[in-house]
Amino acid sequence: MDVSRQQAATGDDAAGGAERGPRARTRRLMLETAIRLMQAGVTPSVSEVAEAAEVSRATAYRYFPSQAALVKAVVDEGLGPILTWRSNSADAERRVADLFDTAMPRIDAFEATFKAALKLSLDQWARRQAGTLGGEPAFTRGHRIDLLQEAIAPLKGRLPPPEFKRLAQALSLIFGVEVLIVLKDIWGLDSAGTMSVAQWAAGALVRAAIAESAEEPGQRS
Secondary structure (H helix, E strand, C coil): CHHHHHHHHHHHHHHHCCCCCHHHHHHHHHHHHHHHHHHCCCCCCHHHHHHHHCCCHHHHHHHCCCHHHHHHHHHHHHHHHHHHCCCCCCCHHHHHHHHHHHHHHHHHHCHHHHHHHHHHHHHHHHHHHHCCCCCCCCCCCCHHHHHHHHHCHHHCCCCCHHHHHHHHHHHHCCCCHHHHHHHHHHCCCCHHHHHHHHHHHHHHHHHHHHHHHHCCHHHCC
């Protein structure tokens, strides 16, 4: 997809800083090849990316020593500006809405990539349960925790720590590629409808947490 190549190049410039030369070009080639494959719904191995990019396997593994490292790099490219999101607003509900406005269109654009990454995560979980994962590095996920806690940061002193954590956990259920799976794949919503439902749910959760915190201690359940 054109969007993946254009946005990947932009993201790599930001991530790579001043790095230039053959090493940077080779890494970019591999990363763009992996993005193209993942946008097509494939969760490629390092060897498969090397073959598609016409790079030797030895060279490929110097840049990405495992499939988990490769997929993480592609996911970070897909996330792009989401990873550096910040807000100056002191209003938690507004901050959450702004995060969703920033993140959800990007997640929608890279839907196939994030689903391919989710597939790897689920596959590793299944092999770990079966005792067949061995020493393969784990593909870790968790950007949403920091992002959502940053979004509701104005409530940190307003909500007791357990309630602050619970709100972040509740918001995490409607933030990320999983919400696309539920609302697009199961409910058949389009991108605009998915965004509308996710924003409504996020706002409702924040308002509910604030209202609950305003109740008298004796009235809380």
